[in-house]
Amino acid sequence: MRIDTQRRTHWADEQPRTRWIDQSSFLTRPDLRLGARCHRLDRAGGSAVDRISVRHTVRTSTAEYTLLLNAPDWLGRRGVGEALRDAVAELRAIDLTYGPNQPDSLVSKLRRGEISPESYPPLADLVDRCAAMRAATDGWFDAWAVPGGFDPGGLLGGWAVERAAARLRAAGVHDYAVLSGADLTVRGHAPHGGPWRVAVHHPTESRRAPLMLEMTAGAVGTSGVTGRRGHVVDPHTAEPADQLLAATVVGPDLAIADAYATALYAAGPAGLAWFRNGSDYRVLFAHRRR
Template identity: 30%
Template sequence: MTARQVRVCPVMGTVASIHVIGRADAVALEHAVDGAFRLLRRADRVFSMYDEQSDIGRIARGELTVAAADPWVREVSDACDGAEFETRGLFSAHLGGAFDPTGYVKGWAAERALREHLAPLLSEPAVQAVGLDVGGDLQVLTSDDSDWTWSIGIVDPADRSRVLATVPVRNGAVATSGSAERGAHIVDPRTGMPATGIRSATVIAPGLTRADVWATAAVVAGDDLSWISRAPDTSGLLVGDAGDVHRWIGGVTVDVQPA
């Protein structure tokens, strides 16, 4: 049986878990884990919309400028502008005149934490793969020398005990967005109204930043699936409000199951 080492930390209003497949050196493992969780906590301190003392909170109140804030703020702001352009407005960090990068930061921070702090563990001969899950969205990496493959389940939004599909991933990310757990909390930036039409959107992409952005964009797009062809590095599964299921691979729709 393949060994799995797991570390868990509450952060960003959810739970983050690190998974290492194989046996990592104890000192190297704890150093990597501490670094990854420290990065996530820093992201929380800088970008939290619920902490009045976060950089984002202070910017919203006019107490801090983007130029004077943590350098990550400018980096994320520019990246969000790029995501808004790429998705043609389906994703935006500017709602109601305020800068709110909540829909971007979790995926961005998790991907960065994994690549900067956990990926180096793959240089150890006994480590086959590493993964980081933050609130159900995850990024995984596998050693070129390993035959390990991650098996990622996509849950039915209408029945959380049922798995609609299982996706094999060696290197990549999986993000899910929708109304199944938190209701219609995603706002269509084009109208200012709650997005409707898609109950759950799961997107598989090379990195969690892109997977997270396109999962949000998919929910906002609703019944309009034309965005899929504009995201050729993604695959995934959409569940409509009526229970219809749409699957696509590499930007091409491959299967539609009516409700």
């Protein structure tokens, strides 16, 4: 099963923030590429004279993140550097403080019953988001239905990216992209001055033309893009999910898009019902195993 629409759409706000465009109208190269073998950034177009463009990659114990900042010139190199350091520090801190594989993390302590979620407001927010996604996906995203207890891994990476992005905005950077594997969040404009141009490649058919997006705010979350079996568990049976090769979801917030993609990967076609009735999230790909 595959879903890949070419229609134009936008989120429920005053201005369109993400739109699907025809391949033929995409006259210049994309700024970002997502797909099984195409998690990369293209060097397309120049930078506006009144902007400071910065690219930085950081690794944590579980992920690699690439940050692209298109900052206003008035912020200065020093200000941009401080904004970048704040965002990177947030990514590293979340890895250490909330990673379920870190024995001294808050999540590990919560699993052992040593603390309650209310002990730390960000932990409470993380737990609340997991609970909300469990309800939104009919239990297919269930951070509690894993060995060892609570594990927010299905949305932790997206949550980390969104918190790092909030650090950028607080420092005065409102035009940026943050990429991690097959996931990304963007806001504002790319260095060439227009919307971020994103090519989302089919997860299994590399020869197919990519789905083209223009984005000024939004996120793309993917589960299973490598086709590796066993990394998502059916929470109802505790068995590895095996209906789909990959699931890709686009929407306003990366943590939620990631959680939806994880749940859709586990549920298979039954999960498509979550994206009806005016949902702000859309399915780009839901590819069934042959």
